Amino acid sequence: MNRARTPWFRREMSAGRFALVMNLPTLLCLGLVLAYPVGYAAYLSVHRVGLGQLRRGEFAFTGWENYGRVLEDPLFWVAIKNTLIFTVITVGSEIVLAVAIALLINQAGIWTSRITRFLILLPYAIPPICNGLIWSFLYSFQFGFLNRILFTAGLIDDPVNWAGNPDTALYAVTVPYIWRTLPFAIILVHAALQGIPRELYEQAAIDGANAWHRFRQITWPMLQQIIAIILILRTAFAFAVFEEILAITQGGPGDATWVAAWYSYKITFAPPNNFGMGSASAFILTLMIAAIALVYLRLIYRRVTL
Amino acid sequence: MFKTTPTVKLMLHLANLMVIFFILLPVVAVFIGSIQSEKALQADTRRLLPLEFTLDNFTVILTKGEQKGRIFEQVTYLPDNIKNFYVAFANSTIVAISVTVLTLLFGSLSAYTLARLRYRWTLFLLQANIVARFVPVIVLMIPLYIVMRSVGQLNSLSGVIIAETGFLLPYAILILAPYFDTIPSELEEAARIDGCTRFTAFVRIVLPLATPALAACGVIMFIISWHELLIPLILNARPNFMTLPVVIASLVGDVHVFFNLMMAICLLALAPTVVLVALLQKYIVEGLSAGAVKG
Numbered sequence: 087m088n089r090a091r092t093p094w095f096r097r098e099m100s101a102g103r104f105a106l107v108m109n110l111p112t113l114l115c116l117g118l119v120l121a122y123p124v125g126y127a128a129y130l131s132v133h134r135v136g137l138g139q140l141r142r143g144e145f146a147f148t149g150w151e152n153y154g155r156v157l158e159d160p161l162f163w164v165a166i167k168n169t170l171i172f173t174v175i176t177v178g179s180e181i182v183l184a185v186a187i188a189l190l191i192n193q194a195g196i197w198t199s200r201i202t203r204f205l206i207l208l209p210y211a212i213p214p215i216c217n218g219l220i221w222s223f224l225y226s227f228q229f230g231f232l233n234r235i236l237f238t239a240g241l242i243d244d245p246v247n248w249a250g251n252p253d254t255a256l257y258a259v260t261v262p263y264i265w266r267t268l269p270f271a272i273i274l275v276h277a278a279l280q281g282i283p284r285e286l287y288e289q290a291a292i293d294g295a296n297a298w299h300r301f302r303q304i305t306w307p308m309l310q311q312i313i314a315i316i317l318i319l320r321t322a323f324a325f326a327v328f329e330e331i332l333a334i335t336q337g338g339p340g341d342a343t344w345v346a347a348w349y350s351y352k353i354t355f356a357p358p359n360n361f362g363m364g365s366a367s368a369f370i371l372t373l374m375i376a377a378i379a380l381v382y383l384r385l386i387y388r389r390v391t392l
Numbered sequence: 393m394f395k396t397t398p399t400v401k402l403m404l405h406l407a408n409l410m411v412i413f414f415i416l417l418p419v420v421a422v423f424i425g426s427i428q429s430e431k432a433l434q435a436d437t438r439r440l441l442p443l444e445f446t447l448d449n450f451t452v453i454l455t456k457g458e459q460k461g462r463i464f465e466q467v468t469y470l471p472d473n474i475k476n477f478y479v480a481f482a483n484s485t486i487v488a489i490s491v492t493v494l495t496l497l498f499g500s501l502s503a504y505t506l507a508r509l510r511y512r513w514t515l516f517l518l519q520a521n522i523v524a525r526f527v528p529v530i531v532l533m534i535p536l537y538i539v540m541r542s543v544g545q546l547n548s549l550s551g552v553i554i555a556e557t558g559f560l561l562p563y564a565i566l567i568l569a570p571y572f573d574t575i576p577s578e579l580e581e582a583a584r585i586d587g588c589t590r591f592t593a594f595v596r597i598v599l600p601l602a603t604p605a606l607a608a609c610g611v612i613m614f615i616i617s618w619h620e621l622l623i624p625l626i627l628n629a630r631p632n633f634m635t636l637p638v639v640i641a642s643l644v645g646d647v648h649v650f651f652n653l654m655m656a657i658c659l660l661a662l663a664p665t666v667v668l669v670a671l672l673q674k675y676i677v678e679g680l681s682a683g684a685v686k687g
Contacts, residue, residue: 098589101509105511108502109506109514111497112501115498115561116521116524119555119557119559120559123536124531126535126538127531127534140538190407190408190411196404196408198404198409198412199404201412202411202412205412210676211665212662212665213618213619213621213636213665214619216422216637219644219654220425223422223425224421226651228434229437234437234439235440265414273677274680274681277685328622329621329622333644350530350531351530361534364534365535368528371530375526376523379526382526383523386522386685
């Protein structure tokens with residue numbers, strides 16, 4: 087082909103330039119909507135930014151003051167403590183339930199397992215905010231659906247205040263979150279289960295291993311990698327839980343369900359709108375999640391070739 | 393993995409029933425809640441199924457509060473956001489479709505090159521995408537609010553679309569890249585010998601082969617952007633630009649809205665993605681595992 091007469095879009099680029107051009111939109115998006123805001127959040131976190139400053143457009147540099155105020159705020163530590171409890175409960179239950187349910191739907195010859203397999207993805211379709219509201223209807227002290235079920239079944243005599251009691255509220259909000267995010271974990275474990283060669287089980291059965299031994303010797307070692315991945319991904323996302331808290335408890339009763347993302351949201355977008363402190367607290371949350379992300383990166387690059 | 397003796401079989405059936413009960417519990421609750429009247433819900437707080445059912449909750453939402461029906465007859469105040477259902481539904485649709493198209497477009501361009509062409513910087517970009525997937529929305533929203541405010545993009549759909557596209561693009565790339573990696577490169581090499589450029593080989597040979605991955609990624613992107621709350625909640629405060637999740641979030645704590653009406657609007661908001669999940673289950677399963685494991 088005559089290079090000079092070929093229009094530019096038909097001309098062959100070098101592989102390096104081709105890769106760069108193909109990635110331009112992505113680089114632009116990542117830079118504009120991810121890298122720049124994260125950097126800007128860091129900038130805001132060391133400046134005094136309130137509504138007045140926003141109107142004037144002048145932010146005074148304050149150094150570590152915002153961080154200091156966040157770290158001295160008892161509510162922040164309550165939020166961190168609640169986030170940790172929330173994360174440990176949700177991620178722990180999700181992994182146990184995901185392995186159990188994945189084994190269950192992998193079981194041949196049980197017709198109810200087919201129904202479960204068909205329904206398993208349903209929670210993935212529910213918008214988190216709707217999920218939260220549905221559970222606040224379930225949990226409602228006076229009118230709640232859960233109490234109605236328990237009354238009808240004769241299990242309780244007086245209504246239970248599931249989400250309105252400071253002692254149980256945090257546990258109450260873990261259940262909807264587990265419900266919504268469990269399909270993801272089950273699907274990953276189920277995919278890993280299907281990758282285990284059947285011959286291993288047949289051989290073990292010939293050797294006389296019982297179900298528990300087969301699980302310990304074959305299934306569990308083959309699942310470890312995927313469980314580590316689920317553990318990391320779910321931990322990082324549970325750290326930033328927001329919708330269910332907004333819909334069910336709004337942080338209450340008292341400060342029983344204030345979590346880290348809710349803290350940043352309220353500090354920033356509820357009066358007195360302290361954007362600086364909000365950024366500082368969101369940045370602390372981001373650093374914690376970034377540490378988790380780096381562990382994930384190391385984990386998947388140890389074996390993945392892509 | 394178990395020997396299926398009758399006892400074991402029975403226990404497995406029971407376990408399945410418990411799981412099915414757990415999965416269906418909120419779905420049954422939203423159905424039953426949405427077809428009741430406030431009065432029926434309040435009259436007997438212990439009854440599972442009340443004596444009377446009504447579709448008035450849906451009527452009042454779908455007629456923008458004009459036809460109140462029997463159960464809202466005496467109601468003088470309805471939140472404006474309830475009346476804005478169609479606008480919110482349209483906004484949600486526009487945002488979700490735009491975000492899906494943009495993430496698929498940018499994501500496939502990027503994922504293909506990241507999977508095919510190995511340079512130090514492409515590997516770095518892939519890893520940057522993996523880390524970017526972890527960035528919590530809340531840390532983006534504070535600066536994005538200030539930036540969008542200063543460039544006048546608050547209360548606009550395009551602002552939300554830009555923010556969500558940037559936020560979801562890394563995930564789209566992680567879902568697509570492993571799939572492009574499995575397409576044999578001999579096909580493009582053959583096409584290039586026949587005179588295709590790299591780009592036309594990508595468009596004519598690779599993309600058609602990648603349809604299953606594009607479907608998987610597309611449906612996941614649509615679902616996530618349909619569900620997204622924080623980004624539109626913070627960027628769009630005016631009713632005309634609210635998406636469905638924002639409208640629903642605005643009802644939280646409104647004393648004039650009772651559970652029956654909330655459940656009805658929730659049911660209308662979750663129906664589209666439930667249909668998608670039911671129809672495209674296979675693709676979603678593939679996309680979810682691809683995006684988590686092989687990235």
